[in-house]
């Protein structure tokens with residue numbers, strides 16, 4: 001079920017259902033999946049930039065990231081169940097990955113931040129197969145890094161390049177990958193690194 005707000009179709013779900021009934025089965029089926037956790041800034045930017053909007057609309061799922069989106073859905077009398085933020089979804093996926101020994105790749109943030117974030121993931125989730133990570137100060141059009149990531153065949157690829165760069169990176173390099181759940185997580189690695 002979807003609710004359209006400012007011409008962006010948001011999935012009406014809750015975190016548990018979204019992770020366990022939608023995303024997890026897709027990982028198991030190796031169905032390539034692009035998730036956008038869209039906050040009001042992303043929606044506004046998308047409505048001002050058609051190329052970015054096309055990328056957002058190409059996602060398999062767009063989740064409401066922010067109370068502003070939930071409030072808008074209430075005004076439209078089509079209330080969305082709950083907020084699904086990038087940071088929360090990242091942590092839920094870490095937990096699933098820990099239990100199921102999934103392969104994760106982390107792309108983004110400053111060099112020292114990504115190193116600290118990777119260390120934190122390894123310590124906190126020993127079951128995760130962290131196949132690699134890279135800082136986010138890259139040319140998003142460069143395919144060589146993306147190709148080397150694709151060779152690692154991660155189940156989950158988290159990009160923390162800030163919007164619109166993180167979604168542009170996913171959209172550009174998506175065809176190189178055979179499988180994987182892709183999601184931009186904004187400043188989440190900075191929070192994770194502490």
Ligand code: UDP
Pocket residue numbers: 108109110135136137138160161162163165185186187188189190
């Ligand atoms: N970032 C990056 N490469 C860039 C620009 C930003 O990896 O070229 C990282 C930045 O270090 C931070 C993250 O992107 O970890 C999110 O940045 P910001 O808070 O500006 O983005 P937003 O949360 O607004 O999407």
